[in-house]
Amino acid sequence: MTDLTHADWQARAAAFRPVTQHQIAGAEHAGGGASFTVVSPRDGKVLAEVARAGAAEVDLAVAAARRAFDDGAWPRLSPTDRGRALVRLADLVEAHREDLALAISLEMGKPVTEAYGIELRAVADTFRWYGETADKLIDEAPQTAHDAVALVTREPVGVVAAVVPWNFPLTMAAWKVAPALAAGCTVVLKPAEQSPLSGLLLGRLAREAGLPPGVFNVVAGEGPEAGRALGLHPDVDVLAFTGSTAVGRHFLRYAADSNLKRVWLELGGKSxxxxxxxxxxxxxxxxxxxxxxxxxxxxxxxxxxxxxxxxxxxxxxxxxxxxxxxxxxxxxxxxxxxxxxxxxxxxxxxxxxxxxxxxxxxxxxxxxxxxxxxxxxxxxxxxxxxxxxxxxxxxxxxxxxxxxxxxxxxxxxxxxxxxxxxxxxxxxxxxxxxxxxxxxxxxxxxxxxxxxxxxxxxxLNVPFGGVKQSGHGRDKSLHALDKYTDLKTTWIQL
CATH class of the missing domain: 3.40.309.10 (Aldehyde Dehydrogenase; Chain A, domain 2)
Incomplete structure (x- = not known):
């Protein structure tokens, strides 16, 4: 636990200079000039003017992720090397834990001690767990007749869009981004418009961790613009969403109206x-x-x-x-x-x-x-x-x-x-x-x-998700990889 005092955190808040630009193709991107205002619920004051993604910025981010998947090194790296990159990102999250906790606390109102002690611990643990798991997955070789060999392999699905809520802005992001990256997918993350600052900073840390350009992109924007554009985008192969049941219904409609992308939903609760x-x-x-x-x-x-x-x-x-x-x-x-x-x-x-x-x-x-x-x-x-x-x-x-x-x-x-x-x-x-x-x-x-x-x-070794109108699919554990991989059968006649 950090030993920073109230005065220390207030001083850091006064000096807070957030990341306000999109993270696309390994660089910061100002977009087309549109912006939106982030207000801190702590005191009602403006925190930042943040670049606002519309369809054009989403197109850039998805195109970067598509290039990185189709032609880049990431899906072709050994699982061990992908895992090492995720562990480096976990190390950077821990090294910047106070900065990330401050961003979360200022943008969504969570006590900074909880952001630091609970959320950021979970975020670092998630990237580390999937990083250490990446090279420990086993494919299948079902028994066949003596004159054939069958192989069942897990293949990364492609470009993953992750749309996450404001209540645990980085935990929910990590639960989706980490297994997708571990599987060899490339990702476009859209944080909630109420809490984009921590997600944009995470995107910058991913660059520092050495993730190749286009592998992990972050676009800030509002749901009806950026979220909708991701939901309708024909080059997004899978969309993972945590949020309200009402918005989850929109994403299912977007998938039906576009390329029938798989949509994984973790929605509301009344537990x-x-x-x-x-x-x-x-x-x-x-x-x-x-x-x-x-x-x-x-x-x-x-x-x-x-x-x-x-x-x-x-x-x-x-x-x-x-x-x-x-x-x-x-x-x-x-x-x-x-x-x-x-x-x-x-x-x-x-x-x-x-x-x-x-x-x-x-x-x-x-x-x-x-x-x-x-x-x-x-x-x-x-x-x-x-x-x-x-x-x-x-x-x-x-x-x-x-x-x-x-x-x-x-x-x-x-x-x-x-x-x-x-x-x-x-x-x-x-x-x-x-x-x-x-x-x-x-x-x-x-x-x-x-x-x-x-x-x-x-x-992290147990799955999380809902039934009925709380959604489907699971975050956490090895089962999360099911959302970001396809099973391929290869039958070899001898």
Whole structure:
């Protein structure tokens, strides 16, 4: 953990000079002169004017990636050499960890200690893990008749477009970029328009790591322009997206209207956190529930936004969460003492407050929070509602903020029914001391990940992704390589 103080981070923020140009074909590119403004949710002040990509800039980036794939060295390097390049990039992420953490904190409001200690650790670990894995994949040689040999090999798919969100701007990028590069693909990354600065800096570090020109390109721009252009581009072979379900639908349409590119989607969530009365430690369950919904300002697709708690222990668990919400320190993300920073934009803050107002109008009971924090910037109090019913919007719609909905249940069957009463299926948790209950409920809940007696645990060697309208395909683990490789059969008649 860095030992920089609040004053140190403030001084660094005052001297902040972000990368504001696209990273295309191994060089910085100003584009056609258009730009967009990045405002810090920390204080509402302008951070930078950033080059804005439209169709022309996307064409340049995709053309660079296509040349690098069709005619360049990267897909033809040995996996060992590709892996070494990714490890060098991981080393550079670690060497520039404070600069990257500052960029993330300023552009999207995350406490800088979390950006440094959690996000940047995950980013470096991801590039290192795939770098070290690149030369350890094994092809197949199925048994055949004595007069033939069959080979099944993994081939890189080509040009990959990665469109990533603002809540974990570099973690989500690394989860897509690292396996794609390890497989031998070339990449065009489009960060979210709210948080382009960290992604552009990552592009510069990739050049320093020695990735050949065109292998990793970064274009900054808005979704309806740059994102749409990538989705429709005939030279993009695969598009990987993390973001809202609504935008995911657009990318599927773009693929249908262009070259039928494969589109991999990690979308929204409304994750149930199920607490049975025999949880091994109710205090730990309550503390983890509070941490999960308030971490990263609740701006997390896996956030345990629906607490399903047995009626016999509901008061005990909810009271502990409410107490934590009331005492949580909300403030300047550059202050190491801050526990919850700013929501990403004023518009997003307004949307979250709209959800809060509707929940109150529909009859949910506000236990704590619900109001804007009185300071410059986009800050919201940690918010808890109980007496929520399944038909309320707060129980069904993704809020993407520090807002918890509590529903009580009486039986296991009711808990499972409530857990599955959503269009989403990204994650869930079960708290119980009964091994049979843990297995039954984990199997019955429709979600890509189910944690038992914990939340948000895991490593790079396990897959992550959703079912239902939370998307398809998996990030992390060896399974992520399935998205960026094709299987080729070679049959040799002897």
């Amino acid at each position: 149930p956190n199920i607490v049975f009365p025999d949880a091994p430690d109710l205090a730990a369950a309550a503390a983890t529930a509070a941490w999960g919904i308030f971490f990263n300002q609740g701006e997390m697709c896996t956030a345990p936004s629906r607490l399903l708690v047995h009626a016999s222990v509901a008061d005990e668990v909810v009271d502990a969460i409410v107490e934590r919400g009331r005492t949580l320190r909300v403030g300047d993300p550059l202050d190491p003492a801050t526990e919850m920073g700013a929501l990403v934009t004023e518009d997003h803050l307004a949307r979250v407050r709209g959800h809060i107002e509707r929940a109150s109008a529909e009859g949910a009971r506000l236990r704590c929070g619900g109001s804007r924090v009185d300071r410059a910037g986009s800050y919201l109090e940690p918010t808890v509602f109980d007496r929520v019913t399944p038909g309320m919007a707060i129980a069904r719609e993704e809020v993407f903020g520090p807002v918890l909905s509590v529903m009580a249940f009486e039986t296991e069957a009711e808990a499972v029914r409530l857990a599955n009463s959503t269009e989403y299926g990204l994650a869930a948790a079960v708290w119980t001391s009964n091994l049979a209950t843990a297995h039954r409920v984990s199997r019955a809940v429709r979600a890509g990940t189910v944690w038992v007696n914990c939340y948000e645990e895991g490593g």
